[in-house]
Amino acid sequence: MKIALVGYGKMGHMIETAAKSLGHEVVVTVDVAAKDASALVSAGDYAAVAEAVKKSGAEGVIEFSHPSAVIGNLNALIPLGIPVVVGTTGWAKNEAEISSLLEKTNGVAMRSSNFSIGVNTFYKIVEEAAKLLSEYSEYDVAVWEAHHNQKADSPSGTALEIARRVMKGNSSKTEMVFDAFHERPKANELHVSSTRIGSVPGTHTVFFDSPADSIELTHRARSREGFARGSVVALEKLVAKLASGELSRGKLYGMEDLF
Structure with missing residues (x-):
């Protein structure tokens, strides 16, 4: 398959x-800062991103x-009609907007906060544990994550998905809290805390x-190599399932739809 990479930082290089x-061919690498990108564009020039792809x-x-x-990248790329796999996190509040664009343009995209097979298995384990322990009121639960100090968002997209799985398993937790507490937490609040330090590729812990x-x-x-390989496998599966008719265009998919 001929693949375009939009974003050519550390992860972009690993994905390449x-x-x-x-066995794939990377036909273009697009970035706003990486001097070795084959298409260097100005920040905010999303039309140039789409044109390069x-x-x-x-x-x-x-x-x-x-x-x-x-x-900005998705608004420019989706109308091209090319399947898009999105690994960037921190845009959950915009998912409805992107889903609407996909429906209007008959585009297709898949997003995940984490492409690791281990992490996606971990989601299921956490959800089941939360469900089992929700029967016992003496057990409280919290989520903590740590990442390298170059990560731009907090909490991580993976931590947010873990928190969603906890809340799915334990209906008594209805609100995520990301800030420090200055009073006793309420019983319905799920604390999701973050640490940014050094070169940690990613650690996520759920406490009961x-x-x-x-x-x-x-x-x-x-390492982040598992995430990189997983994103390529996700694109392979997305294209294959579209070709077979298992998935249809005009929608935003997740890992659960592909694996």
Whole structure:
């Protein structure tokens, strides 16, 4: 497959390596700062992003840019009609807008806060644990995550998805709190806290705590290579399922739709 990469930072370079190792051709790399990108565009010039991708003849796009640019990129890329896989996080509040654009243009996109198979398995484990322990009021629950100090958003998209899974399993938790507490937390509040330090690729822990004992579930990434390879596999599956008719155009999909 001919693949366009929009965002050519550390993750973009890893995705390029993964794509080539899986037998694909990276036909264009687009970025606003990376001097080795094949298409260097000005910040905010989303028309130039779309033009570079269109000229490349790409059959699929992987977007791993920045939270401040992702919506502009998607608004420019989706009308091209090329399947888009989105790894940039921090735009959950705009999903309805993007879904509407996909429906209007008959485009197709897939987004995930984390393409790791291990993380997606972890989501299911957390949801089941939350469901089991929700029967016992003495168990409280909280979510914590740590990432490298270059990460632009907080909490991570993965932490937000973990929190959603906790709330799905435990209906007594109805509100996420990201800030520090200055009073006792309410019973319905789920604390989701973040740490940014050094070069940590990603650690996520869910705590279940009672007066008698504590349970900790942790996923710890060793590197970001799994995320890079996973994004390429996601694009492969998205294109294949569109071709087979398992998925239809005009929609925004997630990992659960592909794997």
